[in-house]
Amino acid sequence: xxxxxxxxxxxxxxxxxxxxxxxxxxxxxxxxxxxxxxxxxxxxxxxxxxxxxxxxxxxxxxxxxxxxxxxxxxxxxxxxxxxxxxxxxxxxxxxxxxxxxxxxxxxxxxxxxxxxxxxxxxxxxxxxxxxxxxxxxxxxxxxxxxxxxxxxxxxxxxxxxxxxxxxxxxxxxxxxxxxxxxxxxxxxxxxxxxxxxxxxxxxx
Amino acid sequence: xxxxxxxxxxxxxxxxxxxxxxxxxxxxxxxxxxxxxxxxxxxxxxxxxxxxxxxxxxxxxxxxxxxxxxxxxxxxxxxxxxxxxxxxxxxxxxxxxxxxxxxxxxxxxxxxxxxxxxxxxxxxxxxxxxxxxxxxxxxxxxxxxxxxxxxxxxxxxxxxxxxxxxxxxxxxxxxxxxxxxxxxxxxxxxxxxxxxxxxxxxxxxxxxxxxxxxxxxxxxxxxxxxxxxxxxxxxxxxxxxxxxxxxxxxxxxxxxxxxxxxxxxxxxxxxxxxxxxxxxxxxxxxxxxxxxxxxxxxxxxxxxxxxxxxxxxxxxxxxxxxxxx
Ligand SMILES: Nc1ncnc2c1ncn2[C@@H]1O[C@H](COP(=O)(O)OP(=O)(O)OP(=O)(O)O)[C@@H](O)[C@H]1O
Ligand SMILES: [Mg+2]
Numbered sequence: 001x002x003x004x005x006x007x008x009x010x011x012x013x014x015x016x017x018x019x020x021x022x023x024x025x026x027x028x029x030x031x032x033x034x035x036x037x038x039x040x041x042x043x044x045x046x047x048x049x050x051x052x053x054x055x056x057x058x059x060x061x062x063x064x065x066x067x068x069x070x071x072x073x074x075x076x077x078x079x080x081x082x083x084x085x086x087x088x089x090x091x092x093x094x095x096x097x098x099x100x101x102x103x104x105x106x107x108x109x110x111x112x113x114x115x116x117x118x119x120x121x122x123x124x125x126x127x128x129x130x131x132x133x134x135x136x137x138x139x140x141x142x143x144x145x146x147x148x149x150x151x152x153x154x155x156x157x158x159x160x161x162x163x164x165x166x167x168x169x170x171x172x173x174x175x176x177x178x179x180x181x182x183x184x185x186x187x188x189x190x191x192x193x194x195x196x197x198x199x200x201x202x203x204x
Numbered sequence: 205x206x207x208x209x210x211x212x213x214x215x216x217x218x219x220x221x222x223x224x225x226x227x228x229x230x231x232x233x234x235x236x237x238x239x240x241x242x243x244x245x246x247x248x249x250x251x252x253x254x255x256x257x258x259x260x261x262x263x264x265x266x267x268x269x270x271x272x273x274x275x276x277x278x279x280x281x282x283x284x285x286x287x288x289x290x291x292x293x294x295x296x297x298x299x300x301x302x303x304x305x306x307x308x309x310x311x312x313x314x315x316x317x318x319x320x321x322x323x324x325x326x327x328x329x330x331x332x333x334x335x336x337x338x339x340x341x342x343x344x345x346x347x348x349x350x351x352x353x354x355x356x357x358x359x360x361x362x363x364x365x366x367x368x369x370x371x372x373x374x375x376x377x378x379x380x381x382x383x384x385x386x387x388x389x390x391x392x393x394x395x396x397x398x399x400x401x402x403x404x405x406x407x408x409x410x411x412x413x414x415x416x417x418x419x420x421x422x423x424x425x426x427x428x429x430x431x432x433x434x435x436x437x438x439x440x441x442x443x444x445x446x447x448x449x450x451x452x453x454x455x456x457x458x459x460x461x462x463x464x465x466x467x468x469x470x471x472x473x474x475x476x477x478x479x480x481x482x483x484x485x486x487x488x489x490x491x492x493x494x495x496x497x498x499x500x501x502x503x504x505x506x507x508x509x510x511x512x513x514x515x516x517x518x519x520x521x522x523x524x525x526x527x528x529x
Contacts, residue, residue: 013307089294
């Protein structure tokens with residue numbers, strides 16, 4: 001556990017010292033927010049039913065948040081580390097190999113919270129209001145063509161967005177939130193398990 | 205499993221082998237034994253299999269066949285315990301560029317279970333040992349090659365390992381930095397740490413190592429102390445330039461030297477084949493002086509490790525001249 005904290009602290013330090021790695025991950029969500037506020041909100045005025053009386057900014061905000069969080073840089077940082085040889089130094093230390101992964105994830109968590117907070121603040125400044133205190137990605141499922149709808153329903157990310165969106169637009173909707181959390185936890189666990197397995201079998 | 209004790213050799217490998225995907229036989233059935241307290245050199249040209257051997261001994265690479273123990277611990281059966289007992293500085297310096305030297309050492313301490321004020325004290329102590337106190341709070345990416353090597357060396361020492369592995373610790377360093385590293389290695393060794401280092405430099409193996417093995421194309425071709433290996437090559441040659449002095453009277457003046465094998469008369473010089481050239485010179489000078497014979501000069505040629513390498517592999521290690529068989 002201490003190992004994870006130590007490695008996490010170091011990774012957070014790296015995030016802070018290399019802002020050039022984080023700034024691009026802010027650019028895309030903010031860009032989408034800006035575009036949507038400018039143009040798309042004209043197409044969907046706040047009287048549009050699925051917006052629950054809010055501007056399109058509120059509808060789109062969760063997408064921006066997803067972008068902000070999903071462009072996590074840990075994987076890339078780990079690849080760089082392998083290249084630089086520092087990874088070998090960690091492998092030869094008497095620590096659990098999984099703690100290398102968890103240390104990185106801890107840093108991503110910190111970074112994700114930071115970036116999301118920023119995106120939220122910007123969205124609020126542009127007039128999104130929060131029903132909860134926080135969806136198909138750009139329009140609701142039933143507004144999509146049948147093929148697109150099928151794809152969107154199969155994509156787990158849709159449910160995350162739906163859940164987040166319900167928080168912004170409708171307040172607490174336990175059903176949507178539960179699916180959202182379930183998807184996040186399941187994919188999170190699945191991917192983490194794969195990473196841990198990969199690092200435990202790693203040798204070159 | 206037997207319990208590892210301080211009597212176990214520092215390194216013990218039997219039939220160690222590594223074949224890479226694609227069929228490259230990097231290491232072929234190596235037997236190796238490094239005693240406690242030794243500085244052991246692993247000398248070989250590029251691609252000989254030095255790094256592959258070190259990586260296997262450090263638990264970074266599973267052997268294809270054979271077994272190895274470090275400090276009495278089997279590296280395959282109990283890698284976690286082996287890792288606690290060894291320190292490693294690999295050929296590619298592994299430093300985190302965005303951390304400072306001090307942060308890197310303190311983190312390294314933490315990974316070995318040394319924390320808080322103990323970690324800070326140990327980091328400071330090591331920074332002093334390798335002479336990096338002034339650069340300690342700069343990010344490592346601003347360090348010179350020699351500074352990086354020294355920090356890497358320090359980071360291998362946080363937990364005072366029983367056995368230290370150094371893969372080409374001085375490659376790419378200028379002569380002064382090389383000497384600094386040698387001094388540090390000697391100091392670490394004097395503190396009781398057994399050292400196994402790889403090198404491509406004959407001089408390094410000669411000056412620094414108590415014992416060495418020459419590896420070529422994945423096999424150990426010869427092993428022993430530098431002195432013994434060179435002695436096996438034959439004797440030192442002391443050549444006395446006559447500069448007009450009489451051959452017979454010079455020969456008579458020198459007479460029977462201890463360890464003298466034979467005397468060969470060359471044009472304008474005497475070649476004396478002796479066991480210990482430098483020791484013989486003083487005696488030769490004294491005897492010539494007593495007979496008031498003035499000679500042009502006296503020089504000793506000793507067999508070098510390069511001669512050993514040449515005889516063992518048919519090639520020279522240093523310099524790229526082709527050697528006729
Ligand atoms: N991961 C790998 N996959 C395939 N072949 C490899 C791998 N690592 C090393 N080799 C090969 O194994 C042989 C021995 O390599 P090794 O790195 O052990 O040599 P070395 O003695 O350390 O050389 P150098 O002095 O250049 O560092 C070389 O032929 C090399 O190409
Ligand atoms: Mg090598």
